[in-house]
Amino acid sequence: MTIRNAAFAAGISLFALSTGAYSQTIPQANDAYYTTGKEELARRLGAAPRTGRAKNIILFVGDGMSVATVTASRILDGQKRGVDGESNSLAIDRFPYVGLTKTYSHNGQVSDSAPTASAMMSGVKLQNGVIGMNSSVKEKDCMAARGQEVMSLAAMAERAGLSTGVVSTAKITHATPAAVYSHTAYRDWEDESAMPAECKAAGVMDIAQQLVKWPHGDGLEVALGGGRQHFLPTDANDPEDDGRKGNRKDGQDLLKAWTDRYSNSGAVVWNKDQFDKIDIKNTKHLLGVFERSHMEYESDRAKDKGGEPSLADMASKAIDMLAQNERGFFLMVEGGRIDHAHHAGNAHRALEDTLAFDAAIKRAMEKVNLDETLIVVTADHSHTLTMSGYPKRGNPILGVVVDEKGEMSKGTDGKPYTTLAYTNGPGAIKDQARADLSNVDTKAPDFIQQALVPIESETHAGDDVAVYAVGPWAHLFQGTMEQNTVFHIMDHATKLTERHAAK
Structure with a gap:
């Protein structure tokens, strides 16, 4: 051995000895940051992946909930409670698995909610403005869209005998919730009054019609949100907004159509009192439309004339109803107004709605068995909010x-x-x-x-958004993934496509 090599070997030995001793006495060993870091490591080491089949899936979508939105909301939550906001943790911060999804659409570097929600529901990317179709369909081209529909995870769940539901603080016919049950070449065709004549003549159904007449299984068990105007005809008075009527020019009263379809087990509610009185044992199909348009922002909800349930209350009741099915359920819950507050440049309401969204997640985690329920929390796209x-x-x-x-x-x-x-x-x-x-x-x-x-x-922004997961196969939500991969992991956890193919 040369003198140089001998010296190098001696140096390695001395380094090993010194680091061994040093690790026992490092000066930061008793520092609070150091000890909490060790505790977090221990929790992560103790988290064993769950690999059984998921009986239930709950997909939470914070519309426009960028990483900056989560960070700012976390700090606000702590400051409102009088604790340190920066080190505070929301319910989603306690999820064991986190990744990033790329939110571009088939034709857009920056997307809207229609293709992004559809990607998570169907496993394919779409063009901007389009819901529940394949990537060949262009916005507003209803004639070319015929026969190009894709099947959502919710549709497969219904066909497999599971119960299904969708909850949103936006209109229940808005882009994100509509991705659960509808197929349309244009997201704004929420009722027929907005559709071109040629589309109506060809028998293309608007989004509200598709919700009520959804053909899979026995239809949605739960649909809660806003958007009464799209279900009522122009000669029908809105029950809450004096002097306002419905939007529908075809004369259809889709709220009545819902109760007619589910004559023995269906209910329609439009205010908190009616919602609170629902008997879930005797109500198998519940439609709630709590506003003529979108529901109130969380900051304004207490002032609503008719009274509105919180997102946590709606998610909780949906879970209670759906969980009665021993085969399991699929539920999407959207914090829809996070997005609207961002569009208005109003960070206060965006953060408050994010906290209401997080409260719904916390409530859901308390109600389900995480050994059999996969909970996924993500956003459909980002926004331009900055923290600087x-x-x-x-x-x-x-x-x-x-x-x-x-x-x-x-x-x-x-x-x-x-x-x-x-x-x-x-x-x-x-x-x-x-x-x-x-x-x-x-x-x-x-x-x-x-x-x-x-x-x-x-506007929306095009940066990646976070995806958080807990439950069966949640460990697959790691790293950077395509947004449509969210569907494939949820499907892998439930084997719904296999069950659908076997029928």
Whole structure:
């Protein structure tokens, strides 16, 4: 052995000895961050994958719930409860498996909810604006869409004898919930009044009709959300909004059609009192339409005239109803108004709706057996919300940036700025001058975050979104995956395509 090699070997031996001793006495061993990190490692090491068949699937979709939205909501939750927001944990933060999904559509670098929700429900990517079709169908081309339908996981579940449900704070006919049960070349064809004459003449059904007349199994057991206008004819008074009528020009009352279809076991409700009184033992098919359009934002729900159940209440009742089926169930739950608040440039309401969404997830986890229920939480797409500057630890997440020295941060224009902002949206600069926020309550519910590019409605973003999972085969939700792979993992957990093919 040469002198050089001998010295190298001696160095390795000394390093091994020193690190062995050092590991017992490292100076940070008693640091709180260090010990909590070790505890987290122990939890992860103790998490054994579940590989039995999933009897039940619950897919939670936070519409527009970007990673920045989750982070800001986590901090807000902690600050509202008087604890450290940065180290706080939401219910989804406790899920053992996390990955990322790529949200591009067949023809779009940035997608809308129609193809992204459909990708998760059917396993294929679609063109923007299209629901439940294959990738060849172009937006609004109803004639070319005939015969190009794809089958959703929910349809396969119904055919296998499982119960199915869909819950949303948006209109129940909106793009994400519609991906559960409908096929359409255009997401805005929620009732026939919006459809071209040639499409109606060809017998193409609008989304609301498809919900009520869904042909798989015995139809949806639960459908809860907003959107009454799409189910009522133009001569029908809305039960809550004085002077407002339905949208349907074909004269169909689809709420009556629901009760007619399920004459012995069906119910329609439109307010919280009716919802609370539902007897789940004697109600096998429940349709709830709690608003003429979308349901209220969580921040405004208590002021609703007719009263609305929370997303957690709706998800909880849906689970109670669906779980009566011993064969199992599929349920999609959407936090639909996270997206709408982002479009309005209103971070306050977006975060509050995210917390309501997380509360629904927590409630669901308390109600099911995770050895037989796969819960998947994700978003359909992102938004342009950003979290920036150098705010001190504990700085109000909806406030202006104050640094660790206690000094208010300002732009080159001498004006303060908020931690949360948007790349584009209605809060953009006007008249070449940014508003001075020095004496503005940026934490108020109606405050619109400042944005860079002026645009009436803030847009979606194209970055990856997180997917969280717990239950059978949840460990497959790791790394970066295509969004349509979400379907394939849920299907693998339930074997629904195999069961469908065997029939």
